[in-house]
Amino acid sequence: MAGTASTGATTVASRVQCTIDFDKPGRQAGYLRAPQSRNTSGWGVVEIPIYVLQNGEGPTLLLTGGVHGDEYEGQITISRLAQTLPLDQLRGRLVLLPAVNIPAVLNATRTSPIDGRDLNRCFPGNPAGTFSEMLAHFIAARIVPLADVAVELHTAGHSADCTPSTNMHYVADPALREQTLALAAAFGAPYNVVFWGVDEGATLTSTLERKGAITIGTEIGGWGRVSVEGVRLGERGVRNVMKHLGMLAGAIDTSQRSGAAGTRHMMVRDAACYSFAPASAVFEPRHLAGDAVEQGQTAGFLHFVEDVDHAPIEVKYGASGILWMAAGPGRVQRGDCVAVVMQDYEAPRD
Numbered sequence: 001m002a003g004t005a006s007t008g009a010t011t012v013a014s015r016v017q018c019t020i021d022f023d024k025p026g027r028q029a030g031y032l033r034a035p036q037s038r039n040t041s042g043w044g045v046v047e048i049p050i051y052v053l054q055n056g057e058g059p060t061l062l063l064t065g066g067v068h069g070d071e072y073e074g075q076i077t078i079s080r081l082a083q084t085l086p087l088d089q090l091r092g093r094l095v096l097l098p099a100v101n102i103p104a105v106l107n108a109t110r111t112s113p114i115d116g117r118d119l120n121r122c123f124p125g126n127p128a129g130t131f132s133e134m135l136a137h138f139i140a141a142r143i144v145p146l147a148d149v150a151v152e153l154h155t156a157g158h159s160a161d162c163t164p165s166t167n168m169h170y171v172a173d174p175a176l177r178e179q180t181l182a183l184a185a186a187f188g189a190p191y192n193v194v195f196w197g198v199d200e201g202a203t204l205t206s207t208l209e210r211k212g213a214i215t216i217g218t219e220i221g222g223w224g225r226v227s228v229e230g231v232r233l234g235e236r237g238v239r240n241v242m243k244h245l246g247m248l249a250g251a252i253d254t255s256q257r258s259g260a261a262g263t264r265h266m267m268v269r270d271a272a273c274y275s276f277a278p279a280s281a282v283f284e285p286r287h288l289a290g291d292a293v294e295q296g297q298t299a300g301f302l303h304f305v306e307d308v309d310h311a312p313i314e315v316k317y318g319a320s321g322i323l324w325m326a327a328g329p330g331r332v333q334r335g336d337c338v339a340v341v342m343q344d345y346e347a348p349r350d
């Protein structure tokens with residue numbers, strides 16, 4: 001099938017080729033083929049794995065992993081589901097992309113080694129743009145319109161560790177917001193973080209929300225390694241979501257290691273919840289992701305080990321709550337975020 005994409009008033013031809021028939025029942029596994037002219041092959045393509053499983057009546061659930069290449073739990077979760085789920089257990093359609101940004105996945109980096117771009121800042125994309133823009137356009141124009149519900153699986157990547165969580169935007173439509181909160185609760189991570197007032201229009205989740213799909217993201221790992229707990233929560237979470245949607249039989253399990261019965265809804269209230277490094281140095285954190293912290297408490301110290309006359313700088317928390325994101329890489333640059341604090345969810349006054 002030629003990659004012709006409808007984008008509103010005009011029809012724009014995508015340069016990405018897709019041989020999957022999205023309306024065909026059964027199990028299909030194949031590749032999106034995105035052209036990349038390179039020194040070894042002027043007519044070369046980059047192959048992006050895709051699975052479509054369809055059986056009987058039901059909604060379409062889109063699962064995406066590897067939008068950032070250094071986030072592994074989603075890649076593992078979706079690959080295993082695609083390769084092991086018996087088709088006769090499914091009701092509805094699964095569209096599974098375990099390694100959306102395959103150049104970054106194979107390079108184990110957040111950004112694409114082809115054009116240096118963060119795919120998740122390229123939506124809705126451009127069919128005549130750079131490689132990442134071309135790919136974003138295809139996803140936005142051809143894949144996103146298929147989805148009734150979507151789970152975009154991420155972790156904190158190399159730059160941080162996180163308390164395992166789902167996340168969602170405070171979507172304007174109250175009915176869609178309630179459905180999204182219910183979807184997050186069904187996923188069953190320890191926390192669900194609700195955002196608002198964040199300029200994230202260029203992300204895949206925002207693109208899905210604009211289309212009207214019920215959409216959550218995840219942050220289920222970080223520090224550039226595979227989190228055992230993150231994979232466990234990811235695999236349980238996507239199966240819980242399928243059960244919630246009637247796509248899979250069985251009871252939803254949202255029990256938590258803390259003893260809690262389910263997900264605690266949280267929010268990142270305002271700018272005070274973020275702590276930034278005021279200088280480039282080695283950052284010594286004082287807490288782990290998941291710890292309870294207080295406003296004014298020491299978040300950590302910046303050490304200037306190269307300068308015998310430079311005393312450490314103390315970095316403080318600007319808000320009380322639970323440490324959601326904690327710094328990871330040791331050396332930080334001036335302006336890097338070294339801590340994000342979340343608090344219990346309260347709907348804002350509209």
Ligand SMILES: [Zn+2]
Nearest residue numbers: 068071154155
């Ligand atoms: Zn990510």
